[in-house]
Amino acid sequence: MMEIDINILSKEMNISVEKLVQKCVKAGIIKDNYNFLTKNEKKILEKYFKNTNHVLKNTLTLKRKTRSTLNISNMGGKNKCVYVEIRKHKTYTKPKEGINNSTLDDVSYNSIKNEYELLSNSEQKISHFHHSAKNVSKKNDTLNNIKKDVNVNNAEKKVNSIFQNIGCNNVSSKKIELQYNENVLSPILKETKKNKDKKNNWSKDLIRKKSRNVSNTISARNFNRYTGIKDNNRLHHQKKIKNTNNRNNKTYLDKKFNHENYKSFSNLEKSNKVCQNSTLQQIFMKPSCVINRDITINNVITVCELANKMAVKSSEIIKKMMKLGYIVTINQSLDKDMAQLVAEEMGHKVTIYHEDKLEQDIMKNRDISNERVQIRPPIVAIMGHVDHGKTSLLDYIRLTKIASQEAGGITQHIGAYHIEVRKKIITFLDTPGHAAFTAMRSRGAQITDIVVLVVASDDGVKPQTIEAIQHAQAASVPILVAINKIDKPNSEPEKVKNELIKYNILPEEWGGDNIFVNISAKTGEGIDNLLKSILLQSEMLELKTTISGMATGLVIESFLDKGKGPIATILIQEGTLKKGDIVLCGLEYGKIRAIKNSLGKEVQFASPSIPVEILGLSGIPIAGDKVVVVGDEKKAKEVSIYRQMKFREKKLTKKSSFKLSNIFEKIKKDKILELNIVLKSDVQGSLEAISDSLNKLSDSNAKVNIIGKGVGNVTETDAYFAFASKAIIIGFNVKADFSAQRIIESENLDFRHYSVIYHIIDEIKRSIHGMRSPTYKQEIIGLAEVRNVFKSPNFGSVAGCMVIEGIVRRHDLIKILRKNKVIYEGRLESLKRFKEDTSEVRNGVECGIGIKNYSDICVSDLIETFRSLEIKTTSQ
Ligand SMILES: Nc1nc2c(ncn2[C@@H]2O[C@H](COP(=O)(O)OP(=O)(O)OP(=O)(O)O)[C@@H](O)[C@H]2O)c(=O)[nH]1
Numbered sequence: 073m074m075e076i077d078i079n080i081l082s083k084e085m086n087i088s089v090e091k092l093v094q095k096c097v098k099a100g101i102i103k104d105n106y107n108f109l110t111k112n113e114k115k116i117l118e119k120y121f122k123n124t125n126h127v128l129k130n131t132l133t134l135k136r137k138t139r140s141t142l143n144i145s146n147m148g149g150k151n152k153c154v155y156v157e158i159r160k161h162k163t164y165t166k167p168k169e170g171i172n173n174s175t176l177d178d179v180s181y182n183s184i185k186n187e188y189e190l191l192s193n194s195e196q197k198i199s200h201f202h203h204s205a206k207n208v209s210k211k212n213d214t215l216n217n218i219k220k221d222v223n224v225n226n227a228e229k230k231v232n233s234i235f236q237n238i239g240c241n242n243v244s245s246k247k248i249e250l251q252y253n254e255n256v257l258s259p260i261l262k263e264t265k266k267n268k269d270k271k272n273n274w275s276k277d278l279i280r281k282k283s284r285n286v287s288n289t290i291s292a293r294n295f296n297r298y299t300g301i302k303d304n305n306r307l308h309h310q311k312k313i314k315n316t317n318n319r320n321n322k323t324y325l326d327k328k329f330n331h332e333n334y335k336s337f338s339n340l341e342k343s344n345k346v347c348q349n350s351t352l353q354q355i356f357m358k359p360s361c362v363i364n365r366d367i368t369i370n371n372v373i374t375v376c377e378l379a380n381k382m383a384v385k386s387s388e389i390i391k392k393m394m395k396l397g398y399i400v401t402i403n404q405s406l407d408k409d410m411a412q413l414v415a416e417e418m419g420h421k422v423t424i425y426h427e428d429k430l431e432q433d434i435m436k437n438r439d440i441s442n443e444r445v446q447i448r449p450p451i452v453a454i455m456g457h458v459d460h461g462k463t464s465l466l467d468y469i470r471l472t473k474i475a476s477q478e479a480g481g482i483t484q485h486i487g488a489y490h491i492e493v494r495k496k497i498i499t500f501l502d503t504p505g506h507a508a509f510t511a512m513r514s515r516g517a518q519i520t521d522i523v524v525l526v527v528a529s530d531d532g533v534k535p536q537t538i539e540a541i542q543h544a545q546a547a548s549v550p551i552l553v554a555i556n557k558i559d560k561p562n563s564e565p566e567k568v569k570n571e572l573i574k575y576n577i578l579p580e581e582w583g584g585d586n587i588f589v590n591i592s593a594k595t596g597e598g599i600d601n602l603l604k605s606i607l608l609q610s611e612m613l614e615l616k617t618t619i620s621g622m623a624t625g626l627v628i629e630s631f632l633d634k635g636k637g638p639i640a641t642i643l644i645q646e647g648t649l650k651k652g653d654i655v656l657c658g659l660e661y662g663k664i665r666a667i668k669n670s671l672g673k674e675v676q677f678a679s680p681s682i683p684v685e686i687l688g689l690s691g692i693p694i695a696g697d698k699v700v701v702v703g704d705e706k707k708a709k710e711v712s713i714y715r716q717m718k719f720r721e722k723k724l725t726k727k728s729s730f731k732l733s734n735i736f737e738k739i740k741k742d743k744i745l746e747l748n749i750v751l752k753s754d755v756q757g758s759l760e761a762i763s764d765s766l767n768k769l770s771d772s773n774a775k776v777n778i779i780g781k782g783v784g785n786v787t788e789t790d791a792y793f794a795f796a797s798k799a800i801i802i803g804f805n806v807k808a809d810f811s812a813q814r815i816i817e818s819e820n821l822d823f824r825h826y827s828v829i830y831h832i833i834d835e836i837k838r839s840i841h842g843m844r845s846p847t848y849k850q851e852i853i854g855l856a857e858v859r860n861v862f863k864s865p866n867f868g869s870v871a872g873c874m875v876i877e878g879i880v881r882r883h884d885l886i887k888i889l890r891k892n893k894v895i896y897e898g899r900l901e902s903l904k905r906f907k908e909d910t911s912e913v914r915n916g917v918e919c920g921i922g923i924k925n926y927s928d929i930c931v932s933d934l935i936e937t938f939r940s941l942e943i944k945t946t947s948q
Pocket residue numbers: 456457458459460461462463464465475481482483504505556557558559560591592593594595
């Protein structure tokens with residue numbers, strides 16, 4: 073007959089040998105030798121377990137069955153199916169609470185242990201006791217220890233006799249318990265009970281606090297796992313805490329443990345038992361009192377952000393503010409004073425974050441020794457009308473063929489080059505018009521020292537020549553006139569000189585301040601003279617700078633190179649830039665990886681007024697951004713992040729720019745006595761008429777300055793010019809180009825459109841004198857281009873149109889523009905899509921438009937829809 077070793081069986085069943093022996097006895101298996109069970113006895117035992125459901129109490133059995141079919145090809149080419157069934161069976165047993173592998177039964181074990189703990193009151197002995205109790209083979213040591221400490225002779229005798237009776241050297245703890253109770257332990261037990269209550273309270277408190285901390289960061293499941301502590305030692309606790317990554321929790325527990333000084337290991341053990349009892353519940357304790365916090369706020373903070381910082385509900389702030397007399401919404405921004413008021417009302421301590429602290433810190437630590445002051449090379453911008461020979465001039469000077477390499481012969485990007493003339497350096501900027509010059513100025517970057525105005529002697533003064541003069545004069549930069557193409561037979565340099573008088577550009581020989589040089593960029597005639605004149609002009613300007621110390625400069629242009637990353641062309645204004653320097657550049661920062669000169673050669677440093685390309689920035693800066701060398705890369709990164717955040721904030725809050733509606737307030741407040749205007753008109757006649765009338769409005773209160781005027785639509789350059797000069801834009805019978813419209817919107821410029829001269833004069837007059845009057849602003853909604861004209865018996869002429877911008881609505885006011893001149897203002901008669909009436913037509917869609925009381929519509933006319941908005945001007 074096959075026999076099964078009882079030790080092996082106990083391991084398989086995952087219960088202790090002693091427990092198994094007890095169960096055998098209960099199942100009616102009585103044998104002398106308990107070391108082996110027969111097959112029949114095993115069956116009886118299994119039946120007993122089934123009936124008593126003993127195992128199921130603490131076990132969880134998982135079964136899984138998977139079926140699949142295998143196709144196996146036979147020799148003859150036929151397939152054979154093999155059905156495969158995999159059965160998996162796994163039983164999980166929940167470990168018993170406390171010390172479950174003890175040789176003693178639960179009740180007696182716990183009572184003995186409690187008493188022993190109280191008697192010994194030593195952590196070492198308890199751990200020793202645990203260790204001993206876990207191992208059956210070490211039972212004698214355990215008993216000896218108990219004996220030593222408890223000294224119960226009767227118990228010892230009984231124990232020994234029971235050991236022998238059982239035959240497997242086990243202990244009948246019941247007997248020990250009885251003896252203890254009788255002789256020694258009953259008085260101690262009373263004391264124990266008291267302590268136990270105290271300890272349980274402590275444990276509950278601990279768990280409650282633990283759960284409150286942990287619940288913030290770990291899931292309920294993690295929490296259960298965390299609190300269902302199997303191993304009753306402190307180190308294990310700490311590991312668990314580490315795993316949760318909850319620093320607060322760890323500190324809290326550590327503190328608690330230190331505080332208790334690990335008085336008794338049993339305390340912790342008991343707390344774990346409480347934990348285990350509460351593993352299935354999460355305990356979230358509502359804070360019993362308001363927690364006052366120290367909060368830091370910036371200039372602007374939303375209600376929601378403030379609530380998060382104070383750890384209160386947004387509704388509480390809204391309620392509080394209502395009590396203070398303000399009605400706010402959750403996403404509303406509060407300024408720092410308001411936020412401070414509310415937060416302090418709610419009992420929190422507020423610290424206002426000083427905005428420029430980071431910037432100030434980083435700028436403080438810069439090395440800006442002013443020891444070596446030297447004369448610096450002049451920076452010259454070449455400006456003028458299209459095709460008057462700007463690039464050809466630079467081309468000749470540098471003896472390179474830049475013009476022929478450019479797409480379509482038109483300058484596409486800003487280039488910056490330096491040349492040497494008579495051992496003196498001149499730096500040239502080649503601009504693609506005036507937009508870049510003005511855009512840079514609008515960012516506060518004044519980079520140019522001298523403007524060379526190129527005027528073709530065969531073409532004379534043209535619109536862009538006038539624009540260039542206006543921009544240079546607005547920036548107070550000296551103008552040097554280069555009358556070009558004198559090699560041409562039809563050249564008339566004297567005529568150019570005469571034309572320029574109108575714009576306050578007078579040659580020195582006529583008593584003016586401007587140097588005039590006749591040149592030919594083709595033959596090179598007069599160019600030496602021009603360069604000499606530039607050097608002369610720069611000497612007069614006494615351009616000086618320090619060449620030692622950390623560098624500062626300006627970005628001229630920037631782009632992203634796929635291989636090298638962001639590249640910026642910069643001009644150093646002060647100090648010397650070295651390879652490896654840390655720079656702050658607008659919103660970006662970086663460590664200079666390489667410096668290249670205008671010939672593309674790598675150099676180790678760059679001195680003032682020498683244009684160089686730098687590599688190593690974190691992003692692409694904008695033309696006009698300031699480059700500053702700083703000492704600390706980490707701080708530079710912080711400042712860069714802060715600047716980016718501020719930029720986003722500024723974009724969102726959109727500060728209002730210079731507006732006609734608040735001119736009177738500005739006159740009162742800031743003593744601004746000048747109203748700058750950029751005026752654009754459809755024809756020269758009305759331009760002059762409006763300009764004269766506006767100039768006459770100047771009085772002791774305010775001066776009207778027409779800083780820029782011209783014929784044609786409002787362009788991107790006009791918009792930048794207005795922005796840089798804090799001017800309003802007035803358009804008479806003209807509209808703003810798409811690009812200009814974009815700048816007007818992004819910079820929040822004041823663009824006013826009129827079709828009656830009297831309205832312009834009246835409105836400006838009223839604004840200057842702060843009169844209350846309703847003024848109207850036209851907001852353009854859509855633009856449609858006439859592609860075809862049909863005759864309809866009902867509606868007269870119907871224009872077949874394509875909407876090219878915005879929306880055309882049936883009831884909006886309209887203007888008809890022909891060659892950028894407004895030829896009619898009125899309303900729509902009809903708006904149709906495929907013969908169906910419609911209320912609106914969007915961008916990119918065709919439609920039929922009938923115009924009320926107007927039938928002279930032509931192909932290519934533009935129909936602009938707008939609405940008139942009333943703006944309240946300031947009161948006197
Ligand atoms: N005869 C003659 N032709 C010239 C002279 N200077 C320039 N040109 C010609 O004028 C044309 C325009 O010259 P560019 O140098 O491209 O003019 P630009 O002002 O730089 O033009 P954009 O880049 O479009 O602003 C070219 O065909 C040149 O060859 C000159 O002094 N004499």
